[in-house]
Amino acid sequence: MPVAYTIQPTYAIDDATLLETDLTTCTLLVLVGSGTFSYAVLSPLHRKFLALKSYSYQPKTVAMADLEMIEEIFDADKLLFTAFKQVLLAFDSPETTLVPEPLFQPQLKKDYLHLAQLEKMQEAVLFDTIPDMGLVNVYAVDKDVLGFLRKEFSSDSVMHAYTGLLKAYRKDSETQFSDGIVYVEVQPNQFALTIFASGKLLLQQQLSYRSGLDIVYYIVNSLRQLGLNELQAKVKLGGALTQDSQVYHELHRFLPRLDWVHKPDGFLYIPRMNEVPAHHFHNLYALALCV
Template identity: 60%
Template sequence: MSVTYNIHPAFAADDASLLETDLTTCQLLVLVGKGSFNYVVYNPAARKFLALKSYRFAPQKATIADIEVIEQVFDTDKLLFTNFSDVLLAFDGGNSTLVPEMHFDPAIKKDYLHLIYPEQAQELVMADTISDQQMVNVYSVDKDLFGFLRKEFSTDKFSHVNTGLLKGYRFDNDYLELNGIIYLDIQQHKFTLTVYRFGKLLLQQEMNSQTGLDVVYHLINTIRQTGLDESQVKVKVGGPVTQDSQIYEELRRFVPKLEWVPRLTGFWYINKMEEIPGYYFNNLYSLALCV
């Protein structure tokens, strides 16, 4: 028997008039994670984001339960009924690894992933080519979730959240920092570290965390492993983190050069989005670069 959930967006930035607006030239960019369903409506001609919704729910033990929650989001969110020009489905979660493009063979993409991670039940292995950084992001998604979303949205456009992050960070000139820069995308119970030095990608790694000290420990360890100077490297934080959060307080204690990831530059945002800190949904906005 299915369970009925009380579905309301944790964040919403839209306008009721959108339901009466022709959005058929717009794109729907969807980001699905464990316990989250997020999307933005994007007008590529105007390079403008028109709506944002973020739904949060308790992560379910079985994928079918996650699907039931997302089905109820569909039932309550009328904006999702729009016939968009394109729909991009992006996945946050599962295992992922970066492979140099020159060494990538699509026929053995599973092998790249399984050199690091054990094969999972109901696993589908996919790959995103990031040509401007000569990398391929190989990642896994759950087959049932993938099949459900693909059918619901009738799309063949897919991506991984880290692919969007890698593309988005290149819009921030600090990725050229001579002393190095580390971008931290902090989400619930996990975070992604992306390290550049003078424009060269050194590392991207996703890790689980329970406390701010977990994040600090892995951050400092990464700085030392990559040979960067702890006193000189810049660290920029993105994700739904507040200045008074325990994670941010711990980072302030140990990181001399700490800043927020800027809102993706070169794009326009409705006023309600401007009221939400830009770094909150940097991963979602960056999907506009993946379509």
């Protein structure tokens, strides 16, 4: 007889505040990545995060798609059926490119994207406008996953995770450093690399890695191509890393000016969130800057 399987969250953070709050006044921030599904509940009135939950999964069979795992999460997590005031859906997908806003034409969005990325089956091509940076973020997401989430949440608010990260990075005064600052948002098997110098965005892309040395190589190579020195540039890490992890040690060995990103300022966080290292879930918290 088959054993019943219920997917469980990797992280589940909340307190009595959640039960005491009318969630129909709140915003749900949802972040979908490769093998990950996370969300945070935000009270816009108090600018306070009330809850966070994160799931990590691998398909039970080769043929099992992300959509089926997300459907299992919905079956197990009844909070997702709350009638939130607003739901923002964000996707951390590798198929993304930045286009200067003056050159962007909506009808050509697929052409911009597929100059740099291969076209995939069942993709929906979307874009986010970032006016304060003069950029448009063009990206592709799985059409079936997008359709399912839009239907379940009755929401058309969709964006790419990197749009939130760019807004968060822009609030960091260290982007003005002339020697350059590198932001690295690390996820399992992949990371987002973003480089600023003198207030200008020089690079943003997603890359795959097997070890910290792969990340070191991409950082050093990118900095040198941009005319910057890896020994002088600052590097800030985000994601589920710890100081005793192999990836961190390999980065620290070659990049002396290593530091962590922090949760966005201007928001309140429940005590249990402050017990988690401040660089964890940075990409999820950053979505609050977009609502």
